Amino acid sequence: MAERVVENLNQALHALLADDPGLTLLGEDVVDPYGGAFKVTRGLSTRWPDRVRSTPLSEGGIVGVAGGLALAGQSAIVEIMFSDFVALAFDQILNFASKSTAMYGRRVPIRLVVRCPTGGNRGYGPTHSQSPQKHFVGIPGLSLHEVSPFHDNRTVLAGMLATGRPGLLFEDKVLYTTRMYADGVVDELFRYDLIGPDADVARIWVDDPGQADCVLVVPGGLAARAVSVARELLLRDDIVCQVLVPSRLWPVDADTLLPPIARAGRVVVAEESTAGGTWGAELAHVVHQRLWGALRAPVRLVHSADSVIPTAAHLERTVLVQDADIHRAVKEVVSGD
């Protein structure tokens, strides 16, 4: 059986620290025996006590220190305990790390990744459940990635550091305990492969990768949910839905995402973010601009409600995007023409 996502991430960090003696990992409560709030950093500080540090509760300060290490030519990975708290590091990300790559009139490499455990469905309440990706969309010099069960995190993290641009890696908290997919197999019906020049986009299909009634684009945190919706659509509604999961959310890899969307002519973009100024809206803009003539329906967006995220499970469900919402959206888009 394939490893769990949290194990894959943990092994990725072990490998990166082993490969690069100039890499430092910083975060709150990341050292052993605790090993991080979600145990992603377990074992790292025992092997590299000097390069894996637990820090004070100072998200802005930690990301600043990491930016300083990167400025000095080193690499740094920061763990933010809950991605809600990355708000406290916004200045360092917006005004230092990302700007420094260009604002001095020449390219300055900043090898920095900020890891952000993200999302709801765990009953942690309004300030521990958010999906803050949208707040970082469109910052020059900053890339946004999201962990998925299809993308090996060693490749993703090494790739992010190699760009010399700072990046945020969002990690859906529910995903941690689920298993990675392996060998191109999702289940007895669905297959997957990684497409695009950097094998950045996971494509999940049934029967024929060139054929679909609708394309469903989701970030990694929704990948498993999207696959289960696609399965239901196939079995219950006879709708063939192809799922695309880009590892890099921003900048959008339009060249890889657009051809399958153009072929299907119908697309739904789903994400857990609350309404307003979403990643999906940006993606929809690109699709409308480049594929207007090829679309059989406008891009359909699915996201959580315009609301704080409640704690109690029965209330949380009324706000966060549900499988049924995605299912309904695809059905409406497919039957709408």
Next chain:
Amino acid sequence: MTATRTEAPPTAPTRLADVDLDLLLLIRHFELSLLDMFGRGELHGTTHTCLGQEYVPVALRPLLTDGDFVFSNHRGHGHYLARFDDPHGLLAEVMGREGAVCHGVGGSQHILRDRYLSTGVQGESAPVAAGVALHLKRAEPGRLALVYLGDGTWGEGAVYEALNMAALWGLPLLLVVENNGIAQSTPTTAQLAGSIGGRARAFGVDHLRVTSTDTAVVRSALGPVLRRVRERCTPYVVELLTHRVGPHSKGDDNRRPDELAYAKAHDWYARYAEAYPEQFTAHDERQRAYVAQVVREVTGRPASRWAEADRG
């Protein structure tokens, strides 16, 4: 612990070596020229001059090595000129002319050259410098990261997060506070509770307060501090009580006449002129003429270009 130096306003400043006097005067005339050019509408945007504070980076200059990192702020022209002796590159940066240090992208307050960096958000550099100091401690022991801060910067939480980590981790981080008694238009007494020394002490970080504006006195006070930061790998806060003789930016000065007179009375420039007229007059004339020539030369250059490959 906190130490205080309370020299009375010196009636007779120490006579300086020509090289120090030239640098003080270069910075003074550079800043005066910028204000002139703004007044004539020849400059675009904004600038913050360090008139009255020139002696701080001049005092520090021989105490720093090329291996040390210097983090400057919005009021950084003196810091830059003391490190690089490059008025052409700096003016070209401010004006967006060919030969600009950062191709005119950064302007007056965003400059990166070798191990010198300035940026425009208050306090943001302190944790960054702590990160650099962490690297220096591990890879280049004996070197330090210096951050210039103003008194107003102590309103920013980033400073305390950096101080905390620097103290916990034993980082060679030197905070140089140019306390000019006014944050843009707000007097320090209205924006800073307690004291900078008390705040440093709260983190167990040593603090030295220097009231002299005499380059030689300041330098001899700071020498042992920098040695200590290097040798013991420890943070330190140096607070220089200084005097902003000019406006915050360009003509935005609401201070009362008596407050302005007080700042002017502490200005090293007039006091030095009075104490050593012969040395002063010759060097003052030379630097004034030199800066005028820099202005003419740089003004005549074509606009800077930002190549596609340099855009990050």
